[in-house]
Amino acid sequence: MAVVAQREEWRRPGPTPQQRRNDVWLGLAVTGLALASLTLARSTGAFLLGPPPSGPEQLFWTVAVTLPLVWRRRWPATTLLIVSWAFIAAQARSAPETQFSAWALFCALYTLGAWGPDHRLARRLRIGVIVTMFAWLGVYYAVTIEHIPPDAFADAVGPVPPVLAAMVTGVLANVLVFGFAYFFGETAWVAARREHELCEQAEDLRRSQAEARERAVLGERVRIARELHDVVAHHVSVMGVQASACRRVFDRDPGKARTALTAIEQSARTAVDELRRMLGVLRASGGADGEQPTAGDVERIAELVERARAAGxxxxxxxxxxxxxxxxxxxxxxxxxxxxxxxxxxxxxxxxxxxxxxxxxxxxxxxxxxxxxxxxxxxxxxxxxxxxxxxxxxxxxxxxxxxxxxxxxxxxxxxxxxxxxxxxxxxxxxxxxx
Incomplete structure (x- = not known):
């Protein structure tokens, strides 16, 4: 539930300047096409909603429904409210342009679902607009059903009563339009959220990889320092003790001094051998993981004891x-x-x-x-x-x-x-x- 709530609270970033410019051109284009559609409807006399209002009012409602699309991604909720109000008002006034007006309503509904900053509010507004549209459809059917001419369905031959068939067809068409607008808007929002999550995961991965590289470098430095300390400190300490013993007995007991010098020579050779082995491991392409060290075995603890005896x-x-x-x-x-x-x-x-x-x-x-x-x-x-x-x-x-x-x-x-x-x-x- 926490993950779902976190996803619901995610706010999609607003449109880029380029996307805003594209919306302006889209809104102007749809408005121009709607005005062209209005001109054709007036020229053909196809007034499907009844006697139209005056010419200037027809122009007003056509522009009022389509022009707000220029702000569709900048202010998606406001755009949908204006478009849906103008759409209902235009139909109530029997404005003849319906094709591009319906498309504008579809686009505004989709845009709020895809770009609404507050997804919960966007969902409520879309559902409210859809319910309002179906309520308006019911009012429209109730008002116009009494004014249907008796011969309007003279050629009807199907088993379903013509008026009922017309109403069901209108409802199904609206269900498809509003359903697709809602579905595609939701899908676009989910896709944007997933893209955002993928970008965050990629950034987290890059950050963790960088941290892992830093830890690996630090760990390698610590390992090198530890190995150098173990190899150099031990043998140099033994040589220092043996050199001190050699200095004390050099004049009065040359034999012991010679033994101490031999031990110093052996310790120096061993230290050089171990340093070479360690440097070889560090320079190897496979690192130390696949290396089988020749020193460091517990059986060589006996050598440490022998060196301690040689040191006195x-x-x-x-x-x-x-x-x-x-x-x-x-x-x-x-x-x-x-x-x-x-x-x-x-x-x-x-x-x-x-x-x-x-x-x-x-x-x-x-x-x-x-x-x-x-x-x-x-x-x-x-x-x-x-x-x-x-x-x-x-x-x-x-x-x-x-x-x-x-x-x-x-x-x-x-x-x-x-x-x-x-x-x-x-x-x-x-x-x-x-």
Missing amino acids: LTATLGVYGDPVALPESVSQAAYRVTQEAVTNTLKHAGADLLDVRVRYLAREVEVDVTDDGRPGRPDAAGLGLIGMRERVTAHDGELEAGPRAGGGWRVRARFPLADQPARQPVTSAAERSA
Whole structure:
């Protein structure tokens, strides 16, 4: 009902200047043709409505019925009221011109239905005019039936009484004329409203497409920023810790310094490889949707733990439950969250112990990173935590990040898994190489 009411309240825009000029020419043309028809009727003496009034009055009624069409789309309701009043008055005065006058009434009735700003008012006015016309027809029949000559239907041979047949014919003709005028006017208004709705929908579609493009660009920027942060920050942080250790032991223990430099070299190569892979994905024509990343798998969490050990931490890794095949996006997200947590431990925690756990549960996979460092972290509201939350939220997961009750810091992320009745356990990289 609300939609119907909204459609009824829609107001059709008024005619354009060109359409108004066309109406002026149409009204003048119809008036000219009506005057020509009047001249022919007077010349033939075809006065169907009875003895006509004077010549000037005949001209007046002919112009009064047809000339208002010059304003038919500018003021459709006023035009219909004037035309219908003049039409009845002209017939009451037995004006001989009836052909173009009837057409003018049809046009005015149609125009109000098609162009009336207030559709409810237009409907009421049209129905009122139609009822008035049929009432006038009844009055006309009642007045003229007594003046019909006795021999007017001398040649009638049909089964229906001639007077009744004439009245029924007149009623049917008027039903068709007024019915078509009403129907075509309603159809034109509905077509204009649908065109308006289509234009609005097209505009909404263009606007939504523009917004979607903006969101896509913003999302791509966020993704690039997150990937750059995860790749660069982790490896640079590890290299910074290893370089610091190398500087401290360079003079007194060259062996450890050489080990630290080797780890720095390996971290740099890994960072460059991951940057190249990420740039390759961004430059690919298919984007990242069809890309099968070579990094980011949960099995590579062991490499993160090894890098933490090389940086001087006592790091442990535990895998609990039966490992199962994870969706690539979930596997990469779990890896990146763990990578960011390990990076934060190396950069900000001042920790000695690092514990990483991967748990394969019935309906989710969980990564849990804890350390024994200081609970206050400069990164607690930084880009790293924002990136982790974005990754976890994208998979409808849950993220916990904050100080532990017994000291230190904990990052725990849970990723729900789709129901897979026949999920098959997978072997780890170490088991495959055995």
